[in-house]
Structures are given as C-alpha cells and as structure tokens.
Amino acid sequence: MCAMQRLHQDMIDSTAATEHRVCGMSCSPCVGPPAPTANRTRRPLLGPSWFAAVMGTGIVANAAVTLPRSFHGLRPAAMVVWLGAALLLLLLAVAYLRQRALRLHSGDPVTAQFFGAPPMALLTVGSGALLLGHRLIGLEAALDVGWVLWSLGTVLGLVTACTVPYLMVTRHRFAPDAAFGGWLMPVVPPMVSAATGALLVPHAPAGQVRLALLLGCYAMLGLGLVSALLVLAMIYGRLMHHEAPTGTVVPTVWIGAGALGQSVTALGALAAVAPSALPAPYAGGAAVFALLGGIVVWGFAMLWLVLATGLTVRAIRAGLPFAPTWWSFIFPVGACVTATGALAARTGSEVFVWMAVVFYGLLVIAWVVVAGHSLRHAARHVWRRPVGGHAHRGTVEPEGR
Template identity: 55%
Template sequence: MNAVLEAPAVRAYFGPNWFAAVMGTGIVANAAATVPLHLPGLRLAATFVWALAAALLLALSTAWAVHLRRHRATALGYAADPVMAQFWGAPPMAAMTVGGGALLLGRDWLGTDLAVAVASVLWLAGTVGGLVTAVAIPYLMMTRHEIGPDAAFGGWLMPVVPPMVSAANGALLVPYLPPGQLRLDLVLAGYALFGISLFATVVIVTQLWARLVRHRVGPARMVPTLWIVLGPLGQSITAAHLLGSAAAGVLPAPYGTGAQVFALFYGLPAFGFAMLWLALAATITLRTHRSSGGGVPFTLAWWSFVFPVGTLVTGATGLAARSHAHVIAALAVVLYVVLVAAWATTAIRTTHALGSDLRHSG
C-alpha cells in the first residue's frame, strides 16, 4: 500500500494511477464548458486545458506501451496488488474524459466530424476497458487478493466508476448519431451502464462507511481517497441528466418523460448525499491536516481532490439547468472555483515531485 500512495518514483514505479492526472485535468476543462459562470475567455482557456489533458493522455499511453513491453512482469504485478489493482479504472476514465471534452470543447478546433470521431473511439475504448475493470478487479478481490477487515478505502470505487462515465459520455454522443435504432440502443445501454456502476457504488460505500466507523480514518496518506466517493455520486447525477436529455425524442412515450423526471428526482437526493459526504471528507481532511505533524503528505492520491469535485460541478450544473434553482447554480460556481484551486495545487505539487524524482533517480 505504501508504494501506491508515496510520492512518485517514475523510473522505479509507474502505475495506472498516473492517469488520474488526465482525469483531473480533463474534468477542469469539461466542467468549464457548462458551468453557469460567464467570463470572457473562459471557453478558450478551457479548450487549452482540454488540449493539455489530451496531450497528457497521449504521452502516458505511449509511456505505458513502452513500460508494458519492457517491464511486463512488473506491470502485470499491479493487478496482484490489492491496492494498486483498483487504479486500473483510471485509464478508461481518462480516455473518456478527454473524449467527452472533444465534443464539449475540442470541436471548436477540430471541427464537428473529427471531434465526434475522436470521442467515439475514446468512448468505445474506455467503455470496453471499464467493463473489464468492473468485472476483473472485483473478481480478483473475491478470489485472490488478501483483504483485511479494515481494508476498505475509496479506491475500491475506481474500477466500478468507468461504466458511469460511459453512460454520461454515451449520452453526449447520441445527438450525433443518425436517428433511429442506434440512438435508442445507445440510450438503453447508457442506463444499463448507469446501473452497473450505481449498485456497485452503493455496496462499496456501505463497506467504506462501516470501516470508518469501526476502524477510524487510518493513516494521513489515505485521507485523500475519501474524496473518491464524490466521483460516482457526481458522475451519476451528470449521467442521469445527460441520459434524460438524450432520451427525449428517442424513447417512446411515456418513457422519455420518465427519463426527464428521473434525472431530477434521482439527481436531487444524490446531490444531497454528495454534499453530506463532501462535508465529512472536508472535515476529516482538515482534522488530519491539523492533528498530524506534517499535514496530509503529498502523494498521487491528491488527484482524488480533483476529478470527484469536478463531477459534482457537472452534476450541479445539470440539476441547476433542470430545476432553475439559483442556489444549485451558485453551488456549481463555488464548486468550480474549488475544483480549479485543487487542480492547480495538485498539478504544481505533482510537477515538483516528478522533477525531484527525476533528479534523484538520474
């Protein structure tokens, strides 16, 4: 567990959790595309951030291809580690985050046709990869990993969240498909993917809550992973909203209307629980920072402060658009400011740690 959560060592240690940096960078861009914050130049700045996320995805994917070829045994060993294995969910989500950004922002530069092509390829790759992790990692946990009674942590959600990202991004693709059966199939598949992730999330969050109550928070380096819980919550609100919009004119009556109703009346309770968890996670993080001598030590787990908050922004934005609630719209803006601050802080610390690692290993 220590190896996963300590500061990065690029040459000796290169795990799939590095793709969380792509997820975090991409969600900053994607959230800016819809947040009710109208600032001059915001969309242009967001498009540059999306391009940065796309470049990071390309660079990490290339590095991983080389890494797998040269260190196959080490790379495959990540699946045998009960902690590192969870982060195999990050690469599929990273791909789909960039793909969603291609539709929301990248089409300004790429043109609609190329943006749709990029988004479709990344959605397909991410969906297949996410379904594999959603089955394979729990299977390994049930049959091979040694799991202690106090082992549950937020990272257990990582392999089961990708199908929820697939549901949301698939809904974004629906308007670009030709009218007819293909649109219907994609909407129905989106709801099935939604269910895969939602019910797995309920099971895991229940176990995490029980572990926190019975065994307390644990080491300071683990605290950032509590924020991962916000990811499936915010992403599910986002997915329900986007699927509801996609279902209009695609699902026959009365199911199209039902999808719209579900988007609001699922989203509001889920957002309420997300706010509860946000308060708990923030309070525990602040308490840990004050009580531990050096605060919360920097690790790659700090990216858990970024992507999950970004999904709350997109979820709140969708709810605000549906309900016309000014309070929720204001919360979306506040959360976006928090998101940008968390991303900037984590990106700077990651860059500093990476440079330090390269100097020491060189």
C-alpha cells in the same frame, strides 16, 4: 531508511510492497498471496493512479462548458486545459505501456483498484473533444475522436469493473478494516461512460442504433451506481468501526462524492437526449427520474463531501504528504460541479447555479495546487541517477542508499 525508500512508502502506485505501506491506514495491511516483485534496480515507478491527473485536468475543462454561468475568457482557457489533458494522456499511456507492468500491478490488492483511472481518463478527454475540441479540429474530427475514445474507454472500463472485483474475490485477501476509497475506482468507469455517451446519442444513427446506445448507457449507469453504493457501504462501515484513515489514503475518501456526483450528471445528460430515442411517455419519465432521483443522490453526495472535508482537514493538521492520491481531490469536485450544474439547468434554481460556480472556483484552486505539487514531484523524481552515475528514466536506486 533512505530518502528514496520513504518516497516509495508515500506512493500508492509503486510496487507491491510499497502499496501496502502507502495505504496510510492505521489498520493492518491487506493480506494474501504475495504479489510478484519487480527487479530491485528497475522497478516501474508509474502506476495507473497517475491517470487520475488526466481525469482531473480534463474535468476542469469540461466542467467549464457545463457551468450555468459563463465568464469572459473561460472557454479559451478551458480549451488550453483540455489540450494539456490530451497531451498528458498520450504521454502517460506510452510511458505506462512501455513498463510492461500490467501483471505486476494486477497482482497487488491496492494498485489493481486504480485500473479504473485509465479508462476514465480516455472518457474525459473524449468528451472534451466533443465539448471543446470541435472549435479547434472541426466537428467531424471531434466526433471521430469522441467515438474512438469513448469506445476504448467503455470497453476498458467494463473489463475493469468485472475483472478487479473478481480478483478481489478469488486472489486478493483483505483485513476487516482494509476498505478505502480506491475500491470505488474499478466500478465508476461505467457511470462515466453513461454520462459521456449521452453526448454521442444525438450523433448516432436514428432508430435501433441510437436506442441501443441510450439503453446501454442507462444499463452502465445502473451497473456503476449500484456497485458504488455497495462499496460506499463498506467504506462507511470501515470508517465507523475502525480508526479513521490517515496519510495518503485520506484523499481517496473524496472518490465517494465523485461517484455520486457522476451518477447525477449521467441522469441529467441521458434525460436530455432521451426524447431522440425513447417514446414520449418514457422520455418524460427519464426527465422526472433525472430531477427527483438526481436531487436525492446529490444530497447524499453533499453529506459525503462534508465527511471527506472533515477527514482531510484532520489529515492536513497531522501532516499530509504528497502522493498521486492527491488527484482524488480533483475529479470528485469536478463531478459535483457538473452534477450541480445539471440540476440547475433542470430546475432553474439560483441556489444550484451559484453552488455550481462556487464548486468550480474550488475545483480550479485545488487543481492548481495539486498540479503544482505533481510537477515538482516529476521534476525531482522522474529522472534520477543510479549507482553507475548514468541517468535512467523509471529506475530507482538500490535499497540502502
């Protein structure tokens, strides 16, 4: 087997046949109708899972703003990181759309799960515009960017949250042990919309428009959280009743902690702006819900974080090859930072304050490691030379070479 074929076996966002091999599970692959196959000499290399790089980079910047403790130079550094995330979002969006691989990827049971990454990338960059971009482009322009990216990301996220489960029910077929962390990706975007939409609530017209936005965010939080809990139950059952995941699927276990952390973040953000739209009794109830419900969910997130850490250490000892799924380490840790910071702000607990700081330190270290591996991967494989000797972007060598 040639080196290029081995590379594609480790990429979860490649073509249909590749997707099943990269799953990394010792179980049998997903079964069902075969997905469409691309041209053997010009297959799309860029899958939707790469948008997780934007999510991870963006949350490094956004979490710096919400951190309970401020450090010298942190805000300027976060601004630079946010600009990098915005540029990366633009480049990936153009490159992915040029491939015209939407139908190919939607037909694959594994790749389709990662359609949740592009809307969350839009939402993350949009919230960064509100938290950081206003210092650079002005408040009015930042609001315009925030509204546009939030609206686009929310629509795409809702479409993904409805469409991908429908495809899983009607078109895709799975083995009993096929559940993995990527199944959370389609249902998490509405929770991110809820958390980032809270930043826009104070800027919406007072009255019915603002109330509708707030209630819509709560509804999307419920949609995402309940769906995520159902998927987590399936993943937990898969972990308990079948062999432990191996290879590049292991990082996706971390997505569970990200989904739970994002729900706590959304609860806190919505409770903070609820008094501007809800009557007094219900605004107070939102604050109580954010505190008590947030702590309960945060505790479950910590359990999942410990489980994911143990599986990751086990995988590293066995040899963990690089794949786009490595970005699954980043956003979940960032969600734990924002969730812990939200609880610290609401309770005043120094324990939460310093846990948020520790989580952020780990987030930055993990981001540096994964970003470094991604850059090396891009330098080696984005441009490659086919048989004719002319470099083409987004092509692969014929099999057997």
